[in-house]
Amino acid sequence: MGETVTSIRPYWKNFIDGEWVDGAGDERIVVTDPATGAPIAEVARALPADVDRAVAAARRCFESRSLAEMRPHQRGEMMREVSLRLGELADEIATVECFDNGKTVERGYGDVALTQRYLDYYAGMADKLEGRQIPLGEGVLDYTTHMPFGVSAQIVPWNGPLPVGARSITCALLTGNTVVLKSPEDSPLSLFLFAEACERAGVPQGAVNILCGYGHDAGASLVAHGDIDHIVFTGSVETGRSVLRAASERIIPCIMELGGKSGAIIYPDADLEQVARSAARGIFHHAGQICSAGSRLIVHRSIHDDLVARLKEAAETLSVGPGIDGCDMGPLISARQLDRVESLCRIGVAEGATLVTGGSRLAGTPGHFMAPTLFTGVRPEMRIAQEEFFGPVVVVLPFDSPEEAVAIANGTDYGLAAGVYTNDLRLAHWTADRLVAGQVYVNEWWTGGVETPFGGTKRSGYGREKGQEALLGYVQTKNVGIRL
DSSP, rough: OOOOOOOOOOOOOOEEETTTEEEETOEEEEEEOOOOOOEEEEEEEEOOOHHHHHHHHHHHHHHHTTTTTTHHHHHHHHHHHHHHHHHHOOOOHHHHHHHHHHHHHHHHHHHHHHHHHHHHHHHHHHTTTOOOBOOOOTTTEEEEEEEEOEEEEEEEEEEHHHHHHHHHHHHHHHOOOOEEEEEEESOOOOHHHHHHHHHHHHOOOTTTTEEEEIIIIIIIIHOOOOOOOEEESSOOHHHHHHHHHHHHHOOEEEEEEOOOOOEEEEOOSOOEEEEEEEHHHHHGGGOOOOOOTTEEEEEEEGHHHHHHHHHHHHTTTTSSOOOGGOOOOOOOOOHHHHHHHHHHHHHHTTTTOEEEEEEBBBOOSSSBBBBEEEEEEEETTSSHHHOOOOOSSSEEEESHHHHHHHHHHHHSEESEEEEEOOHHHHHHHHHHHHHOOOOOSSSSSOOOOTTBBEEEEEEEEEEBSGGGGGGGEEEEEEEEEEEE
């Protein structure tokens, strides 16, 4: 870890066709610090005309076959070079992640390391995505190859723009696709630094295009563009539906990750001290602004009160404040998000749930700080047990039997992640088998890593990111049959 940069560049341009350019309308988006509400920088606002320019650049690059004609290991070496160049920018990235995203300095550096891990992991797989030969008898040779889709349109969320954006860009480039990515207007800066790393590493012009605009014009224009071939989207269910409607008009394949309301089942034999630590991290890390956060705890009635007491203590001992000050938990991303989380908390009280701690914003601060919040007395049908807060709020629901616990865990529209805490191996497997979720964490929330596939079921989306499976979302199978 180096020394953090003390200032942030005041103006950031879009990266299109290997060049840094202003927006077509010469307008700017103001980026604010969620810890203070103060403006910290401006970015060029991308409009539909800028999207057109970026898609045209990506198409030219794809049609030039500059990526396709590289040997696979050379594409891998290119992404390793991007990883090295990203490391040169680590201090600046850590700083902007503090001030435009609300992360701690440590988490900012952690995002750089995680992004490098994605780059290096997939670089090592570049020459290992293989086809197969299919025996069809005498005189016939038949085989399969993986071919890229073409131009991949990507929209990434504001909670983890650098690692989420970089991993999808990496998978696209290594499989021969080109990319137009819309960075989140609430937190766009780290992805511009990723573009700078690509520029320094010599990634072909037009292969990576990163622009910042609003969803209603730039985002909508991108997913509905007539010259894209593939969409990667991470965001809300509501926005995801509009993306899919646009994609359906042209039959565009999509990878969709649409959030969650992930529940963890805690059986009576679990180590409650360990559960409390893991569950607190699972919901209060990054102020709960993580799609796979453990926002529901489904707790056996016999240990309910003991665990709630431990969680209350964990919540109330967290320091909440600006990440740059080294606090345990930073702000929510915006006033809009803070209003939404606080409003849902009021709904929970009105529904009859018991507010154990938190439930409102921190007074006396201009930033968007929400108190770590814990609800008990929650019934499965309550809105606070069904709707995603995307904030530091956890609800506790009691159960009596394993069958009831699984029914509660599966009883939402979401199916991104789920958890099980028990020392009974048979019970752990029995429960994991019945949970409807893309990933199940046993005895530790967020067990897994870069190597493990990640994605949703039900309204949480489809397709997989991370792991070997991710690459398969960026290629289609071509069959070649030859009469000899």
